[in-house]
Amino acid sequence: MSAPITIYGIKSCDTMRKAMKWLEAHGVAYDFHDYKKQGIDVATLKQWAQNVGWEKLLNKAGTTFRKLSDSEKENIDEPRALALMVAYPSLVKRPVLEAQGKITVGFKPEIYADLFAKN
Numbered sequence: 001m002s003a004p005i006t007i008y009g010i011k012s013c014d015t016m017r018k019a020m021k022w023l024e025a026h027g028v029a030y031d032f033h034d035y036k037k038q039g040i041d042v043a044t045l046k047q048w049a050q051n052v053g054w055e056k057l058l059n060k061a062g063t064t065f066r067k068l069s070d071s072e073k074e075n076i077d078e079p080r081a082l083a084l085m086v087a088y089p090s091l092v093k094r095p096v097l098e099a100q101g102k103i104t105v106g107f108k109p110e111i112y113a114d115l116f117a118k119n
Helices: 014-025 042-052 063-067 078-087 109-115
Strands: 006-009 031-034 096-099 102-105
Touching (some): 014 109, 042 102
16 A cells, blocks of 8 residues: 655645646545644645755745745744744645655656656
């Protein structure tokens, strides 16, 4: 039996909807972890950061980041970025997908297709 597949994000996010629609269309069963309802812990974020880098996880393009104070945005390093993402889960880029022992950030149909290609 393969490891469970979990997609992390926020239900109202368009990119999340596209990713979940892709998974469903390709018959990929998954669990959904909603940051808004369930939050995200620093241990999980640290594990992801070790795999993909904290810079890739931090969503600087969204309104949540723009609303941060200048002092919160200054001199961001990994510990500060992780603390901000725990405090404001909307700062985590979406979706984060844990599948096949890998972590992917963002949604690109071709990456999902490679990940779930039937051998």
